Amino acid sequence: MQNLHYKKQNVFSLADEAQLKRIHAFGEKYKNFLNYSKTERDCVKLSIALAERAGYKPFRFGDKLTVGDKRYYNNRGKSLYLFQLGKEDIERCGIRILAAHVDSPRIDLKQAPLYEKAQTAFFKTHYYGGIKKYQWTAVPLALHGVVTLADGTLKEICVGEEEADPVFYISDLLPHLSQKQNEKKLAVGIEGEELNLWVGGMPATNGENDKARDSVKEGVLRLLNQKYGMTERDFLSAELTAVPAYKAKDVGFDGAYIAAYGHDDKVCAFPALMAQLESANTHTTLTVLADKEEIGSEGVTGMQSMLFCDILEEICLALGKNIRAVRASSACLSADVTSAYDPTFADAFEKNNAAQCSAGVALMKFTGARGKSGASDASGEFVAKITNILDGAGVVWQVSELGKVDLGGGGTVAKYIASKNIDTLDVGTPVISMHAPYELISKGDLYHTYLAFKAFYQ
Secondary structure, eight states: OOOOOOOOOOHHHHOOHHHHHHHHHHHHHHHHHHHTOSSHHHHHHHHHHHHHHTTOEEOOTTOOOOTTOEEEEEETTTEEEEEEOOSSOHHHHOEEEEEEEOOOOEEEEEEEEEEEETTEEEEEEEEESSOOGGGGSSSOEEEEEEEEOTTSOEEEEEESSSTTSOOBEEOOOOGGGOHHHHTSOGGGSSOGGGOOEEEEOOOOSSOSSHHHHTOHHHHHHHHHHHHHOOOGGGGGGEEEEEEEOOOOEEESTTOOEEEESOHHHHHHHHHHHHHHHHOOSSSEEEEEEESOGGGTSOSTTSTTSTHHHHHHHHHHHHHTOOHHHHHHHOEEEEOOOEEBOOGGGGGGOOGGGSBOTTSOEEEESOOEETTTBTOOOOOHHHHHHHHHHHHHTTOOEEEOOSSSTTTOEEOOSHHHHHTTTOEEEEEEOEEBSTTSSSEEEEHHHHHHHHHHHHHHHO
16 A cells, blocks of 8 residues: 655664665765865865766866766866766756755955964954854864965965864953853854954064064964965965864764764765766766855856856767757756754754754755745656655655744755756755854765765766
């Protein structure tokens, strides 16, 4: 008899010993990936290395393409397009697309960041993406990024990740003196201009004048010049960002969860990348690791860039296909996270429609906020098509929405792809404490996200 009920299932309860081993093994690979890809630049660099190992070669506009080709396009070191040309007719079967993003909320340096006050050197910052600012105080931070020197030399900077490295720090007010601070609303307990990085405390020791010898700022500038060849002017052409210095770690006695910085959205980007590198040569597949999603997918490396359409057009031109017909028959999974039901804060969720940890990959028919504003809202027919694919591959999945109606909401890259006449559905991993410096996911959900993406590409 046909089952009349829909019920969430626990991934671990359904897994046998062999699958449990695969879940934990995939979790270990993912943790290693996370530790070396905390920024979009780090992630693109590592993803290219993995792609080249799998036989992918760089693509340049105008290159000849044939069935079976595996190519990648590195967009300014901050977003990445990987595609494989399959045997199926793309006008009839379309292109299978996975679109994740590899930027995460963080603390960026301002263009003129370095200053001295009370014999301490600080960096002024401007936070990136939606954060709770108070969560970023009193935690160890690492500095990642690049500096372009006056002669055009590009210097990579990464300080705070190795055991012997110093870290950086944003201070908070001690509870003994925080009576006034405690009276503020949580959102303004720490102001944006108070997110100042502590970066030095030792004055310069060998300047030509007394003022230079007494300057902590001068001391920091000399260290930066000695190590990287940079001057204070070079901050103007730098992209430097502070991220948590934590490593990804198992959580719980049974190791069912992983805590890390950057689950949003690398917990979808990594499975998408693996699915692309392991896909068979049947469908033409395209995986996008985009930048700037956390601030609206803007700019040359965001999903709103014309580059997405340019890549599609290059594929169609090379195969002699009509791009309009190809877009109309293509399908995309917007590979992005969703909020997971947190029993501690149950009032924020409508439980029947909230994703739960360890209940599988989450499908969100729509995102947006307050009346679905800003959502692509996938058709019921397309949702059924995707769930049939997942069921056929034994993928554990669940439905999801981002909190109670009128309480919050959020967006993904889905609407930018759907606007190109491509059926698109949000599919991703549930996350606890999203946008915090240390987020939480279930290994079981991670693994079934990977299985879902592989099934979509197969």
